[in-house]
Amino acid sequence: MIEGMVTFSEQLTQRLIDALGPIGHGNIQEEFIPVVTAATDTRFGDYQTNVAMTLAKTLRTNPRELASQIIENFDVSGLCDTPEIAGPGFINFRITNDILASRIYSLTGDERLGVALENSTKRLLIDFSSPNVAKPMHIGHIRSTIIGDCIARTARFLGHEVIADNHIGDWGTPMGQVLYGWKNHLNENDFTANPISELLRLYQLVKQQSESDPEIAEQCLKETVKLQSGDPENLALWKQFIEITLSGAQEIYKRLDIHFDTTLGESFYDQHLAPLVERLLAEGIAQESDGAICIFSSNDLDPKEDPLLVQRDGEWRPIPCMIRKKDGGFNYATTDIATIDYRVNDQKADEILYVVDDRQSLHFRQLFEVARRRGINTCLRHIAFGKILGDDRKPFKTREGTVPALGNVLDEAVDRARKIVDEKSSELPEDERADIAEKIGVGAVKYAELSQARSSDYIFSWEKMLALQGNTAPYMINAYVRTRSIFRKLEGNLEYPADSLSISEAAERSIAIKLCQYGEILPQILCDHRPNLLASYLYELAQGFHSFYEQCPVLNAEEPARSTRIALCDTTSRVLRHGLNLLGISPPERM
């Protein structure tokens, strides 16, 4: 980034701190940092702060009076107009048009688009996607995969070192079930025709059988034990199952443009499980209970906060974290604890994010509590998300009542996009239309996901996803395409003299200020891992740009408006493309 490109919000904050000094209220806490936010309404200006109201409360003084004192001491030079006091004590700031124009000029030459690298960077391990062996990726994987990838891309851009880890489910009970199914119920023709779907059929069949028939469950366990003790036949079959599963998943990842740094399945940690349990026993963290090995509450937390306790019939009872079953098998939690050890000790992660649905929140709370008890102070976070529902508000299913395969969802989205492309842009060559449809279709699926608040459930709707208006991928992509169409028609190069830009129209101003805020928005996404903040920002930018595009002629304008508008189009184009890329979306040049 160009040196000295500190965001407006940061500059205003710093000047507020400077202004508060001479006011001489000794009891302003040293760590007090005034908050400056983008104005909630453009009528109020560009930025606002409620610092006078917040401080007036602790200082027991009149907020408007305090605000006017702050303004007296506030240095506006080279930044904004004289701040205004409004309402109960808000201070509103308006960046001057000259400063705005010069910032846009800087952005045209800035590869980082005004986004600073984080001051303290860390090694961040993100655990996401995590398909299971013998199961094709389905709609249930979409949120983890797309959210995890977006967080990874954003974190990398902000300067963190990211390890994207695909923690595949390739071990334990289900493997025995597939092996048993393979040996007893395999349909070779079906397997040859569609390996993954035959594996899924076997798994589902045997899973059901072993739930009702202990005999079969026993047989499956034997297969699992054989596999885990290195039986050559089972090992070879298992490797084949993994290969089939991963090559299916890889096709999806390729379409989604998603890449992992490591793909370490649960099996990778198997050798560490037995010693881990022994160590936990020796350390007194775990203990035997009904033949199983469990970790119970240490009782040093408030019971309400303690994930190892639950209230039942008026008293707090243990819900232990089980790490070894009565039959000697290890649990989900055991692998996860071992995985933390590897990530902390070998991969040297400073922070680990688990992008996993919110039904597993108790599991993660227990896991993190166990880590705490073991003295692991690496930051562990469960990035939980809600369910995808059908329009009946029940979990989204196909018409046949099955869970939709992710590949089919993408195909359907692309097909629908293709129909619209053919209709709207029949003049484009066939292969370009196919490419556009792929980008819009896949982009629509991703955007639908990332524009939703992560924590809430949402209703899956083709109509909404591929709608041409509203907060959708096609709308965003259309804004980008419009910027590109201008540059296809522009002759000559894109050089602006530093003093040639001049902002005057409201529509120009509106996107200019938005463009300057890209660097303010991106760091916020990592605060609580909320990609929808970026989606909303880009949507507002796209809206502003469409509006500008209607109102302000670019190529036919007189100077200096022409250069200014070209600069605004150029920067909009780059921010849109960059932001969409962070969402994992690659916009076409035409549509």
Add this chain to the structure above:
RNA sequence: GCUCCCUUAGCUCAGUUGGAUAGAGCAACGGAUUUCUAAUCCGUAGGUCGCAGGUUCGAAUCCUGCAGGGAGCGCCA
């Protein structure tokens, strides 16, 4: 039974240290295309923020209770 999440316009959703008159989109209604542009723009209408209390200058946001919906709760992962 207990714990966690959810409840905002007809529909789908934003709204995060408590801040200004609660915002979008869709659907509805009314306008705009001799233009770099319609996969677009401009406008109108639409709200008891589940209900009831509390905290305070100020609550969709924090606290308590209640109702409705979802999920989880020792040998699955």
